[in-house]
Amino acid sequence: MKVLHIIPSVAKVRGGPSQAVIEMVTALRSQGVDAEIVTTNDNGKELLDVPLNKQTTQLEEYGNVPIRFFPRFSPNINAVREFAYSGALTTWLWQHITEYNIIHVHAIFSYTSTVAMAIARIKNIPYINRPLGQLCEWSLQQSQLRKQIYLNVIERSNLLHSQSLHFTAEQEKEEFHQLGLNIPNFVLPHGVHIPTIIPNAQEQLHKILQIPDHIPIILFMSRIHPKKGLEYLIPALGKLKTADFALAIAGSGEPDYVNHIQDLLAEHQISDRTYWVGFVQGETKNLYLQGVDLFALTSHSENFGIAAIEALASGTPVLVTDGVAIAPMVKKQDLGYVTKLEIEAITSTIQRFLASAQVAKQKGDRAQQYIAEHYSWAKIADSLMNIYTKYAKL
Template sequence: MKILRVISSIDPKDGGPMEAARKIDTTLQHLGHQVELVCLDDPNADFIYDYPVQVHALGPSKGNYKFNKKLTPWLNENVDSFEAVIIDGLWQYHSFGAWRALAKKTIPYFVFTHGMLDPWFKKTYPLKHMKKWLYWPWAEYRLLRDAKAVLFTCEDEKILARESFWLYKANEVVTAFGTADAPKNRGQLTNNFLDLYPELKSKRLVLYLSRIHEKKGCDLLIEAFAKVATQDPSLQLIMAGPDQTGWSSTLKILAAQRGISDRVSWLGMLSGDIKWGAFYAAEVFCLPSHQENFGIVVAEALACGKPVLISNKVNIWREIESSNAGFVDHDTIDGTIRNLQRWLALDANTYKELTEHARKCFTQHFLIQHAAERLVEIIQEQRF
């Protein structure tokens, strides 16, 4: 099958949807399908050349909306050579521009919303939501209405998507989702990471690895860690991830006010082997997010056999809880403290069992090959 993916950006700094697209496209090619991608990035950007399939980069584009007048004409000219189109994400020009072309075509298209209809955004950013209402009826509503299927990565995401806009119509389909397996050279990756950050050797590492963003609950984690840090002087919190809003400066002040500046390591964005080394070096992974459609990093931690401490706003929390692959609580300071305390109370044997459950949870629920195969099934079922 020949598939075209339409996405605003494949910049790794933009988070999980881009990483998921990369992993799924790689796997689709291994399964014998031909995949190409069109995005609104600058064609001279370094990350364009690292992508695993042919990329048609039509940028540079204008503003945060990434308006790009080349997209619709490009699709009108080229899309007929594909059998299906996948559109990733909402609220930027790529989705509306794609609909403008595809509404006139017979080729089926499928939309991943990637949690962008979660009502958390409506409650947290009411002014932005009002602006989206002006845009919704003639753009994203039509995109979803006309799609062969709107794809959700779990039942929670599908149900929550119905709450943001009363004008909503979609053929909803829940699909498997996941990521690639972790590399197997655990010892080497761990040593390389600790050689790069020797101050972390002999520490019990709590890892946060995601964007530094308000919705991720970074402030909750710092507050909670401050409450438990006195229990063991070897405890160390790693805060790793890109900061596109400048929030880390405020968080560092918070850590200083709580007296844990020296107990928090700010490593910036980690990728490749260094990222995997961080996962392997850590004892647990923590993400107390206020809103998380899936959480690729949660799946990556599980792939490394690491128990995860997450909030019940991470939409895969049910799989984690039922698999006994970590601990789940509310997206509050107290909930995050309880998760950390449950981990700290484990004896060595129980912790080892938890790591085995984490690995099993990944292979059963979040292996990328299952996600790619299910995506192909959905396309084949829905496109005629």
């Protein structure tokens, strides 16, 4: 079976969805599925330095999976640039899409995904769509008028002709149903790699950051973006004037917004206990996920929350807001703390965490076992293969 995954970008600046599609294709290929990726050289305001207009399997940064990059139209107009228009990608899809049994499209409201679904319809190739949370209430409220027009005039027909929609959490599916669109769908979470245990990870991390061993470390690891709720987490921590804690921020974002967050840290007087570690990956990322005491994602909306799942797989309890789609699972399995996206509520939840380190550790220990049992990539890939078999044109 030949499966083509199409996504506007696999750049790290685009966060979890880009990482997920590479890991998904890797897992599928390990089980014998001939899966590959088509995308653009989008990298936010910049462009990726990658081979264009041809398939490559030699890029370690992208998992060494078969991937084709096409040039993105890059005018100095943010809305047009973000749309990820690519004439070369369009031409290639028109010429080659019939070579595949099924198309797995990731994202909506982007030229790349929209044109892929349209061409698949014309060529009578079945496709499924993973909306990446863009049909959730919070996302639809951003640039609301433009998205409503786009959805009603263009994307609605694409979605209605899809074989199915791929949601990664029940909460994402429930929010979609509010739109009243009668489209088949399924819920299948992202997988996660269960990391190798790093001996004395907490001791190592405290030493690297030069933080006394008795001070718990709270980790924010994600894109530094307004969606992620740092404007709530920072004031919440600022209220804990007498508490011992350190905040580690791992990620990158637009310079203007990063400056805003730095100003916010100063305003709430926690700059001196905040550690900026930048974008981390590989063993360094594993060390942070295993070496901290609490992972915090106080986001407005997440259709999944990949970094939070990775933290749980590392044995670290999480603090998530109810807009993060895995929040019901975290609460039901008691793998961390779930709170409202309110400063006072977040402060109160962190106080509970700080008051009982042993309870937090027990949550983390449960999390590691639960994630290993339910979120392995092998398990997810096996489920995807069954779905493809159901819908593919063979």
